[in-house]
Amino acid sequence: MSVSDYTETEGLPAADRTPYKPWSYDTASAKLYIPRLGAGQDRWFAAALSDQKGKAPSRLAVFAERPQHKRWEMVSVVDLDSPKLPDIALDHDGYATAVAADGNKHLAADANPLRTAVLDNFATGGTHTGRKVFTPTTASKRQIEVHDKTGTRFGDQGTTVFAGAANRYKDAYALKTADGGALVLFSHMHTQTDAVAHSGLQINPGKEDRAWLHDVPRTSITYMFVCNDAATVPAKAAPSRLIGYTCARTDASGPPAPSWSDRVQRTRAPPDGRRTFPAPCLLRRAPCPLALSSPAPPSARATQASTSSSTACPATTFPCSWPPTSTSSDATSRPCAGTSSTTSPSAGTNSAPISSTMSRPHS
Known part of the structure; x- marks a missing residue:
């Protein structure tokens, strides 16, 4: 296993990791x-x-x-x-x-x-x-x-x-x-x-x-x-x-999409300088792996935040803080630690993928 393979594997949830075979x-x-x-x-x-x-x-x-x-x-x-x-x-x-x-x-x-x-x-x-x-x-x-x-x-x-x-x-x-x-x-x-x-x-x-x-x-x-x-x-x-x-x-x-900052509302930083999010804060998981998609308009985003829904893939609810405080291998690879919850697609949004998915960059 190369350093690159090790880094990629450490970013995966424990359930998705395959045993290392030298x-x-x-x-x-x-x-x-x-x-x-x-x-x-x-x-x-x-x-x-x-x-x-x-x-x-x-x-x-x-x-x-x-x-x-x-x-x-x-x-x-x-x-x-x-x-x-x-x-x-x-x-x-x-x-x-x-x-x-x-x-x-x-x-x-x-x-x-x-x-x-x-x-x-x-x-x-x-x-x-x-x-x-x-x-x-x-x-x-x-x-x-x-x-x-x-x-x-x-x-x-x-x-x-x-x-x-x-x-x-x-x-x-x-x-x-x-x-x-x-x-x-x-x-x-x-x-x-x-x-x-x-x-x-x-x-x-x-x-x-x-x-x-x-x-x-x-x-x-x-x-x-x-x-x-x-x-x-x-x-x-x-x-x-x-x-x-x-x-x-x-x-x-790469630079985050504007839709990312729109979906996460940050509160004032406390005296110790750490930023916190309201708990739980909703981070919509990507519709499909590495797919080009169109984010929902502001009106639809408000609906998404209130209904905890997404167009094609599960939403993820995190009671979270920034930076992450967890030291577990799964949590350190994400913006904040928490649990996942699956919701049904919501009508009226336009965040569905608009091109074929790309599983990963070339190798």
Whole structure:
């Protein structure tokens, strides 16, 4: 389980959490690529791993020594689209040859243009550099498909835009292949921003977003992704092959919809500076997970507050305070702790979803 998975799981109610099952690999079938390194060079190696004995590798991982932590750490792992691995060049002692992943003039592309091309696949569908740097593979086609399908799913009611983000993980690793090229492993970060097309619409987060968005409707949501990528690069001027990538969502944020503040009436802050809500205070749960919906007009909102009703999904009644005082794992992921109550839909409101639901951002 990654830190991202752990964060998302902690935001779920206890009943929705699945037991953690650690991923393990078969050491007997692991293929290790250990480079012969000189004095002063950082020590690392790559490993092709399988989760079952006798099964072809499904992941490619990089382990690096971290002297400051006095241990070795897995710093990158990529899910492979094919069990067929590139032919790594080995010397007479069985060691691999490490080559420069950045600034290598003996390769058709180093980590920087590869990273740029991957970002372009997400941002434009590969129209600028993605389709030029990479020959079509399962991995590159999947990135382009994420752009094409995710970017149009809201129709004229919303937009989705991908963009590169400041990369905190600039370490890249490369091993020489038998054909003179290299296997390059690198990381990138990108954002996915979903936004409503005009006022009167809102994006309702799903339960998978609760750890970051706390069930608060938004006018836009920006998701942050950290991804690991693996590509084979030829020595001559020719397209590279993206052989796998793995992304994890690490953050999500966005401005609350105006309807949120309209539904919650705050009282004066007491002397200690804490703000409290009238108890119980009614917070209408989103009609459907991550659906674009239109909030009710002010007259309808008054009716909703008095009848404790919603259009498509349960309402949630919280006897609450702000900030939350509960330390339970379920309560800390929501604006305030309380109990849920289901009510029937009310007539005359216009808060029903007006586009298809989006279960979650891409992965």
